[in-house]
Amino acid sequence: MPSRSNIAVIGASGYSGAEIVSLLLGHPAAQLTTLMTANQERRDNEPQKYSDALPQFYRLCDLEIEPLDLDELQKRAIAITFLATPNEISHELVPKLLERRLRVIDLSGSYRLKQSALYARWYGFEHQFPRLLESAVYGLTEIYRDLVCKAQLLANPGCYATSALLPLIPLQQRGLIDAKVDIVCDSKSGVSGAGKAPSPNTHFSEVTESFKAYSVMKHRHAPEIWQELGNPNLIFTPHLLPIHRGILSTIYVKVRRSVNELMISECLQEAYGDKPFIRLYTHGTLPEVKFVAHTNFCDIGWKFDSDRSNLILVSAIDNLGKGAAGQAVQNMNVMLEVEERAGLL
Numbered sequence: 001m002p003s004r005s006n007i008a009v010i011g012a013s014g015y016s017g018a019e020i021v022s023l024l025l026g027h028p029a030a031q032l033t034t035l036m037t038a039n040q041e042r043r044d045n046e047p048q049k050y051s052d053a054l055p056q057f058y059r060l061c062d063l064e065i066e067p068l069d070l071d072e073l074q075k076r077a078i079a080i081t082f083l084a085t086p087n088e089i090s091h092e093l094v095p096k097l098l099e100r101r102l103r104v105i106d107l108s109g110s111y112r113l114k115q116s117a118l119y120a121r122w123y124g125f126e127h128q129f130p131r132l133l134e135s136a137v138y139g140l141t142e143i144y145r146d147l148v149c150k151a152q153l154l155a156n157p158g159c160y161a162t163s164a165l166l167p168l169i170p171l172q173q174r175g176l177i178d179a180k181v182d183i184v185c186d187s188k189s190g191v192s193g194a195g196k197a198p199s200p201n202t203h204f205s206e207v208t209e210s211f212k213a214y215s216v217m218k219h220r221h222a223p224e225i226w227q228e229l230g231n232p233n234l235i236f237t238p239h240l241l242p243i244h245r246g247i248l249s250t251i252y253v254k255v256r257r258s259v260n261e262l263m264i265s266e267c268l269q270e271a272y273g274d275k276p277f278i279r280l281y282t283h284g285t286l287p288e289v290k291f292v293a294h295t296n297f298c299d300i301g302w303k304f305d306s307d308r309s310n311l312i313l314v315s316a317i318d319n320l321g322k323g324a325a326g327q328a329v330q331n332m333n334v335m336l337e338v339e340e341r342a343g344l345l
Contacts, residue, residue: 005079005336008034010068010093013053015192016107017084019325021050021061027329027343029336034076036066038089074100080332083107084325087123094153095129103335104153105328111136111155112224122220138228139331141340142275143169148334156331159323160187160221160238163249165228166278167300167313170271171253172229176263178309181254183234185225189319190243190289207242214240245320246289251313261304264311268300276341277322277330287316294318296326296344 007030011017024032035050050065051058066072070093073081081097083090083106090108097104109123111133119127127133137151138144140162148154157165164185171177188211191202200206201214215238222236255264265282272278281287281301292299299316317323326344333340 004029004031006031006033006077007332008032008036008073008076008078008081010036010081010083011038011085011089012050012065013037014084015320016324016328017082018054018057019320020082020084020328021057023325023329023343025060029338029342030080030332032061032063034066034073034078035063036068036073038068038085038093040068070096070100073097074102078102079336080105082328082332088125091125091127091129095132098132098153103151105139105156105331105335106136106153107156107324107328109155109158109220109224111153112138112157112161113227115227118223122218122223139327140165140169140228141327141330141334142166142272142278143228145334148331149337151331151335154331154335156324156328158221158224159189159247159317159319160219160236160249161224161228162298162323162327163187163247163315163317164221164225164236164251166272166298167249167251167268167302167315168229168253170267171255171264171311172232174267176255176259176267177232178254178256179232181233183232184252185234185236185249186239186252187236187247187249188239188241189247190241190245192245192320202240207240210242212240213237241289243289245318246293247315247317247319247323248287248289249313249315251315253311253313255304255309255311257309259309260306264302264304268302272300276345277326286314289316289318292316292318292321294321296321296330298322 087108087110091110116127116130136153136155137147139154279299286301287299301314303312
């Protein structure tokens with residue numbers, strides 16, 4: 001059997017980090033060898049074994065959770081290091097990892113945007129490494145596969161951005177969208193999208209039996225979507241669903257008058273017909289979040305009103321799967337030049 005690549009995860013106790021660990025446990029080409037916290041010293045009462053911190057991994061992953069030691073990481077012949085850490089921590093760790101010639105997949109938003117000036121407004125901190133923003137590869141695998149395979153620093157896309165960009169990019173690139181009319185993206189996510197840290201807004205009693213818009217006109221994934229679409233007139237509003245995981249995005253698009261339904265179908269088929277994790281709904285059904293739960297699929301369906309040139313796209317992903325850890329492992333597979341579906345299907 002061929003040897004497996006050594007993999008490290010920094011910050012594996014959150015939802016996305018735990019999902020990465022789970023996916024790596026059965027991976028045929030990658031071996032999880034190192035788990036580290038983002039702290040250089042062990043905190044009092046901090047669990048030493050991963051399965052002590054997350055009991056669902058008992059006898060599945062009993063690795064020690066080590067304090068952060070980048071020099072030790074360098075000694076271990078790590079092929080890929082996943083960062084499942086908060087934005088400010090990833091911002092500081094990435095250049096130190098790259099200095100040690102470690103390849104990095106960062107699940108935070110710290111290296112997704114190309115313009116450093118945007119970070120003060122959208123993320124609340126001044127970005128200190130604009131050159132790394134320029135060299136970072138935006139890891140939307142189906143769109144940038146050729147860049148992903150060579151990446152030293154891969155910025156894993158945001159969950160909402162993934163759900164919006166995958167349906168829109170082929171249509172935008174083909175010139176089918178009427179650029180004079182706003183695109184409206186109405187997205188709904190499960191509560192795990194807010195992360196594991198407790199918050200009054202995600203408390204069970206606040207979320208259950210309710211449904212609300214949040215971060216209106218100020219969500220961090222909006223500039224990510226604008227950037228990848230070439231800054232179109234797009235209005236993005238996220239909503240919070242009282243479910244654990246899943247994103248459903250309904251996207252309202254005006255296409256050019258010359259566009260017909262066959263052109264839309266052919267455009268999406270040409271873009272994604274051979275892509276293992278994109279499922280196109282071509283027979284009138286529309287995606288649902290339960291169809292993609294615990295998977296790395298992005299399901300895309302659409303309805304078209306030819307009289308008014310109105311196109312409604314519906315996409316569904318698992319925010320912890322294709323929206324985070326699943327896409328990160330898919331990118332890892334491409335970077336390691338192994339089967340893209342390995343560990344995911």
